[in-house]
Amino acid sequence: MKVTILGAGTMGASIAQLAATAGDDVVVRDIGAEQLQRGRDAAQRSLARFVKAGRLSDDEAAAALGRIAFTTEVAQAVDGADVVIESITEVRALKEELLSEVAERAPAGALLGTNTSQLSITSLAASMGDQAHRLVGIHFFNPPVMMRLVEVIAGLLTPPEVVERAKAFGEHVGRQVVVCRKDSPGFITSRAYAILRLECMRMLEEGVATPEDIDTAMKLGFNFPMGPLELGDMNGLDTFLNALNGLSDAYGDRFQPTVGLKNMVAAGRIGRKAGGGFYDYDADGRRAQ
Numbered sequence: 650m651k652v653t654i655l656g657a658g659t660m661g662a663s664i665a666q667l668a669a670t671a672g673d674d675v676v677v678r679d680i681g682a683e684q685l686q687r688g689r690d691a692a693q694r695s696l697a698r699f700v701k702a703g704r705l706s707d708d709e710a711a712a713a714l715g716r717i718a719f720t721t722e723v724a725q726a727v728d729g730a731d732v733v734i735e736s737i738t739e740v741r742a743l744k745e746e747l748l749s750e751v752a753e754r755a756p757a758g759a760l761l762g763t764n765t766s767q768l769s770i771t772s773l774a775a776s777m778g779d780q781a782h783r784l785v786g787i788h789f790f791n792p793p794v795m796m797r798l799v800e801v802i803a804g805l806l807t808p809p810e811v812v813e814r815a816k817a818f819g820e821h822v823g824r825q826v827v828v829c830r831k832d833s834p835g836f837i838t839s840r841a842y843a844i845l846r847l848e849c850m851r852m853l854e855e856g857v858a859t860p861e862d863i864d865t866a867m868k869l870g871f872n873f874p875m876g877p878l879e880l881g882d883m884n885g886l887d888t889f890l891n892a893l894n895g896l897s898d899a900y901g902d903r904f905q906p907t908v909g910l911k912n913m914v915a916a917g918r919i920g921r922k923a924g925g926g927f928y929d930y931d932a933d934g935r936r937a938q
């Protein structure tokens with residue numbers, strides 16, 4: 650199978666690695682040689698970790714990397730593709746421009762997926778004209794090579810057979826697939842988890858418990874590997890605020906960001922990348938004690 654990944658960033662490089670490890674011939678497209686090199690380096694480093702952990706042999710890792718080609722040309726990238734996954738920057742205008750080009754150039758039989766975190770599949774598909782029915786959400790989790798879930802999202806026009814093909818692709822790369830049958834902001838995962846983190850923030854702001862105790866309660870009480878607050882620091886509280894704004898536009902007050910969250914973002918305490926959020930971090934991103 651030939652798989653085309655558009656975008657060689659955090660997600661694209663890892664999805665490319667996943668498909669190549671599953672035996673697919675992969676072509677990655679990004680806008681410049683530097684971005685492609687960064688994606689290749691990331692895949693190579695990650696494959697080396699799989700070898701170190703005894704999950705791949707040296708030969709298997711080298712073969713997987715050898716199955717990934719890199720290009721800056723969209724036409725070359727999608728030529729002969731069976732599956733195309735758009736995983737570029739989460740900016741609507743960029744995605745729409747690229748998807749309209751993909752609709753024009755990809756083979757008629759190719760499965761066309763987008764890895765958007767929160768944009769409506771139906772509205773992105775509108776940029777594809779008479780090919781709009783072909784777009785389906787294929788949402789991986791970070792990092793795709795480690796996280797077992799793929800969330801498939803049907804747009805309003807997506808026929809069941811396209812959803813089935815997206816599911817089959819997710820399973821082919823070894824992921825467990827869930828289907829969000831109605832295109833809706835936050836899909837299944839982000840929508841449910843936002844409510845949990847929001848309630849944790851409300852408890853914090855009401856002085857019910859410390860951040861440490863809230864995270865510990867969630868980890869030990871419900872078997873979460875990370876607490877909602879520490880994971881919020883890892884993902885970025887600016888990103889969380891954007892997501893909540895989108896979710897509250899769609900679903901109303903229950904997703905309204907708290908005053909505390911808005912203040913933290915305004916003050917630049919947006920998490921690990923800024924040295925502080927709910928917790929403090931050193932220059933290497935480790936939690937300060």
Ligand SMILES: NC(=O)c1ccc[n+]([C@@H]2O[C@H](COP(=O)([O-])OP(=O)(O)OC[C@H]3O[C@@H](n4cnc5c(N)ncnc54)[C@H](O)[C@@H]3O)[C@@H](O)[C@H]2O)c1
Pocket residue numbers: 655656657658659660661678679680684736737738739743747764765766767788789790791
């Ligand atoms: N990072 C996450 O945790 C995560 C999780 C799930 C889904 N996503 C989604 O995955 C997508 C990619 O996110 P990311 O974290 O990899 O971003 P990123 O910023 O790491 O990478 C984006 C890449 O897209 C490239 N790009 C921009 N315009 C392009 C174009 N026209 N053609 C080809 N490449 C182009 C950029 O040069 C960059 O290399 C986004 O839609 C994001 O919402 C991200």
